[in-house]
Amino acid sequence: xxxxSAQYEDYADALEMIDDEDMRFEYIIDIGKKVKDQDFxxxxxxxxxxxxxxxxRVWIIxxxxxxxxxxxxxxxxxxxxxxxxxxxxxxxxxxxxELQKIGTDHVRRLNLGALTTQRQVGMxxxxxxxxxxxxxxxxTVAGLRSANA
Amino acid sequence: xxxxxxxxxxxxxxxxxxxxxxxxRRDFPILKQKxxxxxxxxxxxxxxxxxxxxxxxxxxxxxxxxxxxxxxGAHFLSQRCTDAYEAVRADIAGFINAxxxxxxxxxxxxxxxINLVAQTWGRxxxxxxxxxxxxxxxHHANIVPWQLLETEIGITIKVAPIDENGEFLLDSxxxxxxxxxxxxxxxxxxxxxxxxxxxxxxxxxxHAAGALVLIDGAQGIVHHGVDVQDLDCDFYGFTGHKxxxxxxxGVLYGKAEVLSxxxxxxxxxxxxxxxxxxxTTFKEPPHRFEAGTPPIAQVIGLGAAIRYVSGLGMDNIAxxxxxxxxxxxxxxxxxxxxxxxxxxxxxxxxxxxxLDGAHPFDVAAVLDRQGVATRVGHHCAEPLMDRxxxxxxxxxxxxxxxxxxxxxxxxxxxxxxxxxLL
Numbered sequence: 001x002x003x004x005s006a007q008y009e010d011y012a013d014a015l016e017m018i019d020d021e022d023m024r025f026e027y028i029i030d031i032g033k034k035v036k037d038q039d040f041x042x043x044x045x046x047x048x049x050x051x052x053x054x055x056x057r058v059w060i061i062x063x064x065x066x067x068x069x070x071x072x073x074x075x076x077x078x079x080x081x082x083x084x085x086x087x088x089x090x091x092x093x094x095x096x097x098e099l100q101k102i103g104t105d106h107v108r109r110l111n112l113g114a115l116t117t118q119r120q121v122g123m124x125x126x127x128x129x130x131x132x133x134x135x136x137x138x139x140t141v142a143g144l145r146s147a148n149a
Numbered sequence: 150x151x152x153x154x155x156x157x158x159x160x161x162x163x164x165x166x167x168x169x170x171x172x173x174r175r176d177f178p179i180l181k182q183k184x185x186x187x188x189x190x191x192x193x194x195x196x197x198x199x200x201x202x203x204x205x206x207x208x209x210x211x212x213x214x215x216x217x218x219x220x221x222g223a224h225f226l227s228q229r230c231t232d233a234y235e236a237v238r239a240d241i242a243g244f245i246n247a248x249x250x251x252x253x254x255x256x257x258x259x260x261x262x263i264n265l266v267a268q269t270w271g272r273x274x275x276x277x278x279x280x281x282x283x284x285x286x287x288h289h290a291n292i293v294p295w296q297l298l299e300t301e302i303g304i305t306i307k308v309a310p311i312d313e314n315g316e317f318l319l320d321s322x323x324x325x326x327x328x329x330x331x332x333x334x335x336x337x338x339x340x341x342x343x344x345x346x347x348x349x350x351x352x353x354x355x356h357a358a359g360a361l362v363l364i365d366g367a368q369g370i371v372h373h374g375v376d377v378q379d380l381d382c383d384f385y386g387f388t389g390h391k392x393x394x395x396x397x398x399g400v401l402y403g404k405a406e407v408l409s410x411x412x413x414x415x416x417x418x419x420x421x422x423x424x425x426x427x428x429t430t431f432k433e434p435p436h437r438f439e440a441g442t443p444p445i446a447q448v449i450g451l452g453a454a455i456r457y458v459s460g461l462g463m464d465n466i467a468x469x470x471x472x473x474x475x476x477x478x479x480x481x482x483x484x485x486x487x488x489x490x491x492x493x494x495x496x497x498x499x500x501x502x503x504l505d506g507a508h509p510f511d512v513a514a515v516l517d518r519q520g521v522a523t524r525v526g527h528h529c530a531e532p533l534m535d536r537x538x539x540x541x542x543x544x545x546x547x548x549x550x551x552x553x554x555x556x557x558x559x560x561x562x563x564x565x566x567x568x569x570l571l
Contacts, residue, residue, distance in 0.1 A: 077508035
């Protein structure tokens with residue numbers, strides 16, 4: 001498997017360079033704070049796009065262009081917003097087949113001990129959602145596919 | 150087997166001087182550790198309390214020296230283990246001032262205690278149209294068992310309201326009582342708000358209306374002494390793990406005449422007199438309700454926990470915790486930007502709060518990174534969250550081992566949360 005994306009490498013490298021767990025935690029918060037409400041309009045935050053089983057609410061949408069999936073996501077909690085931004089940024093731009101090859105090790109490089117087990121499980125659930133959307137063929141902006149597709 | 154409590158609290162003394170929290174803390178080995186390189190501040194005792202060394206030792210001693218099944222063996226260990234196990238039943242009776250150990254049913258949790266009442270007393274004595282009153286502050290464990298009967302039997306659940314401060318509205322409760330009311334099932338202390346419900350008055354009013362009363366004492370018994378005869382409740386349930394004992398053990402107190410009229414809960418060994426295919430007869434309470442091998446070592450551990458808190462004195466514990474509550478309230482007020490959810494006049498040392506402009510999950514995560522353990526979410530009380538119009542809260546729940554330093558650490562961590570999140 002090739003590198004998921006340049007964005008993924010940027011996140012993973014940045015986290016590896018920060019050798020303090022608290023600083024890594026704050027790095028994720030900073031990413032979350034940069035996500036603005038307008039990046040994910042209110043009318044996308046519907047139950048259809050909601051990931052179930054999360055402690056805070058997480059919405060994921062999937063836009064397909066030229067056979068590649070571009071995910072966008074949002075949460076009402078900043079830390080989760082940061083994780084969602086990292087995950088959607090890292091694993092966008094891949095075909096459905098490429099998404100199936102993303103492994104849990106790829107995700108592990110993004111959490112590096114700064115997260116509780118529960119949040120690590122949440123990130124893995126997000127990966128599974130991406131894969132599910134990828135294998136279902138994906139949607140378009142006009143007909144966004146939901147996290148529950 | 151009975152370890153001496155490592156503190157010189159005079160039983161029944163109200164003197165805070167007798168309650169040396171630093172000495173108490175030394176009884177809890179888990180509190181010595183660091184998390185994320187910071188010393189642990191444990192403010193999640195409302196979910197489950199930590200265990201003193203005497204409890205850990207009692208469980209280990211049981212397994213190491215006299216563990217065996219109870220009530221059935223014809224050998225030395227079984228007799229010794231049965232004696233120790235039944236002695237705890239007597240200790241529990243003494244702790245809550247039950248008339249006899251026969252009023253004490255061992256369960257796995259307060260959840261099971263409530264389900265036991267619903268599935269035995271409820272199924273036998275409730276019929277369609279009968280009413281069970283709960284409060285808006287109930288834990289799901291004191292809502293769902295009654296909803297099951299609502300579906301199966303057709304009973305009606307009435308909900309006694311609270312006000313915006315989380316104060317139980319006694320007059321509104323009074324208006325719900327009617328000849329249809331057969332049971333009032335109510336918490337003694339809200340696990341979310343800390344509100345202390347005036348259960349003695351609730352019981353008096355319910356009895357006057359001809360209803361029985363079940364008290365969910367999961368959060369009550371850990372913060373203050375309980376006298377079931379003085380309360381005059383018909384049922385009182387509590388759990389071991391919130392009372393500094395092991396998980397997997399709970400208690401249901403019931404009045405003798407009420408327990409005697411109830412059919413068995415689960416069928417199995419230990420609860421029968423005689424089994425035959427032509428008919429089976431059952432033991433008298435409490436054993437009628439205890440099918441199968443009970444949580445033996447957990448009961449032994451609960452006995453040690455009860456001796457431990459009794460040695461400290463429930464009045465001393467209550468006074469210590471009330472001091473912490475007042476200090477925490479005033480520090481939170483000084484900090485600003487934090488809304489305390491639940492401001493009832495009479496509260497146990499439980500503080501639910503929201504940091505203005507921040508999601509409670511973010512706040513709890515930042516507190517955690519500062520070494521401060523709290524709970525976040527709906528606290529198994531979703532109807533209460535709906536009533537208060539919040540998705541969840543952060544909850545700091547204090548125990549007998551917490552200190553004013555813990556409060557200071559909480560405030561410092563909240564300051565950090567404001568810096569990072571706002």
